Amino acid sequence: MRLRRGGLNKLTLIILIFASILILTFYFRETNEGILHKTQVFATNSLASIQSGISKTVSPFHNTWKHVTNIGHLSSENERLKDEVVNLKQQIITMQAMEKENERLRKLVGFKEKTHYSTLLARVIGRSSNNLQLTLTINKGSKDGVSKNMPVVVGEGLVGQIIMVSPNAAQVQLITDRRSGVAAQLLNSGETGVVEGQATGRLVMNYVAKNVEVNKNEPILTSGVGSIFPKGLFIGTVSEVKETPYDLYKNIQVKSYVNFSNLEEVFVITDIVPVVPPLLEEGD
Structure with a gap:
């Protein structure tokens, strides 16, 4: 039984080999229009169509699976990019702060070169926390030559x-x-008055006669009267002039160019020896 099956298998193999040789012989001898060539073309086209259909069917599932496998990678990449954006923003903020500080220091150096007074640069280390008293605290004291009533200035005034x-x-x-009260003088007319602080934090120049012509944007300087502030320090400009028939003096609104809320460094004028009038000394 086994021999018969073995003999049959060998016979089948011989027949298949012979048939293959016979088909190949006919295939190479016939023209392109022969039946074997046409059969090959048909089979190839049929397989191509089947493969194309299978590819179209499988492609969405393949792409979906590819997308799913990339989610983990994209998530970690997204976190990395977020961290990089945060770092870049911090670098930009740091660079902007350094640029502002450099600009501020250039202004301070420029002012020191222009002024003919001896000045001491000081850093602001504290501010008053209420509107009843507007003050700053600086990091220079008597050990540095600072005395009471010395003027404090910046490049803006x-x-x-x-x-x-x-x-x-x-x-x-x-x-x-x-x-506060500062003896002041209008640049154009030379008329003097007093620049005083207000509860609102604004400045007003008082005691200027009504018959004096005052122009908007006219500079206002220290007059030197009172021996506390030297003459010629810039205070600000005229922003508005008010008066009524019943007022004895003009009410002159003053615009200062100093940003009082953001001061970081100031100059103390140290070569002016403040002289306090006797009446003020008695009132202390």
């Missing part, structure tokens, strides 16, 4: 005066403080 001194620090009363 007058800031105030020293009102309290300790060995390593000093307190500056701003000219916007309602208790």
Whole structure:
């Protein structure tokens, strides 16, 4: 039984080999229009159509699976990019802060070169926390040569005066403080008055006669009267002039170009020896 099956298998193999040789012989001998060539073309086209259909059917599933496998990678890449964006933003903020600081320091250096007074650069280390008293605290004191009533300025104009001194620090009363008064002078007419701080933090020049012509944007400087502020320090400009028939003097609104809320460094004028009038000394 086994021999018969083995003999049959061998016979079948011989027949298949012979048939293959016979088909190949006919295939190579016939023309392109022969039946074997046409059969090959038909079979090839049929297989191509089947493969194309299978590819179209499987492609969406393949792409979906590919997308799913990439989700983990995309998620980690997204986190990395977020961290990179945060770092870049921080670098930009740091660079902008450095640029502003450099600009501010250039202005300070420029002012020091232009002024003919001896000045001491000080850093602001504190501010008053209420509107009743507008003051700054600086990191220079009596050990550095700072004395009471010395003027404090920046490139944009007058800031105030020293009102309290300790060995390593000093307190500056701003000219916007309602208790502050600065002897001032209009540049064009030379008329004098007093620039006073208001409860609102604004500045007003009082005691200017009504018959004096005052122009908008006219510069206002310290007059030197009172021996506290030297003559010629820039205070600001005229922003508005008000008067009524019943007023004895003009009410002149003053615009200061100093950004009092953002001061970081100031100059203390140290070569002016403040002289306090006797009446003021008695009132202290």
